[in-house]
Amino acid sequence: MTPSDSLPTEPIVKTTARILCAALLAGALGEAAGQAHQPPKVTADTYVWEQTENPYSGDAEAIAEGQRLYRSTCYICHGDTGARGPNLRKSKLKGQAFMKIVIQGRKGTQMPAWKGKLTESEMWKIYSFIEAPLP
Numbered sequence: 774m775t776p777s778d779s780l781p782t783e784p785i786v787k788t789t790a791r792i793l794c795a796a797l798l799a800g801a802l803g804e805a806a807g808q809a810h811q812p813p814k815v816t817a818d819t820y821v822w823e824q825t826e827n828p829y830s831g832d833a834e835a836i837a838e839g840q841r842l843y844r845s846t847c848y849i850c851h852g853d854t855g856a857r858g859p860n861l862r863k864s865k866l867k868g869q870a871f872m873k874i875v876i877q878g879r880k881g882t883q884m885p886a887w888k889g890k891l892t893e894s895e896m897w898k899i900y901s902f903i904e905a906p907l908p
């Protein structure tokens with residue numbers, strides 16, 4: 774069996790697209806009907822921040838990974854307690870509101886959009902690190 778035998782990429786792509794469409798539709802309908810959000814479900818690179826809560830809250834491994842990511846991507850501007858950008862530990866932005874800024878950036882400021890550079894999972898891990906109590 775060659776590797777291509779075990780990798781039916783085309784159907785997987787189609788299935789993923791169908792699941793995504795269904796998820797988006799369900800989200801829109803749920804929103805319209807004023808229903809409660811579904812439990813958090815993060816799939817790579819979907820950026821559905823409107824529908825998710827932090828899936829890594831209190832997860833030590835995710836927090837450690839978030840710290841590493843924060844160091845390499847955010848620290849240069851946000852430092853440990855703020856620098857060019859504000860101290861994120863003191864930010865009033867929680868959960869989805871935080872994710873929205875990280876995904877889209879803030880126009881007219883130096884805060885860049887991270888969509889396409891970090892996955893949604895990585896962003897939530899950074900958030901977990903920021904939310905975690907300092908050692």
Ligand code: HEC
Pocket residue numbers: 843846847848849850851857858859861863864865866871874875879882883884885887899
């Ligand atoms: C090039 C510098 C730069 C980098 C890199 C950067 N930021 Fe920012 N960020 C800023 C600045 C400047 C602001 C303040 C924008 C404003 O004036 O509203 C900001 C604002 C924010 C805010 C809004 C805070 C609030 O309470 O209003 C969040 C959240 C944020 N950054 C998260 C991140 C994360 C997470 C990373 C790493 C993935 C990151 N930033 C990387 C410069 C940066």
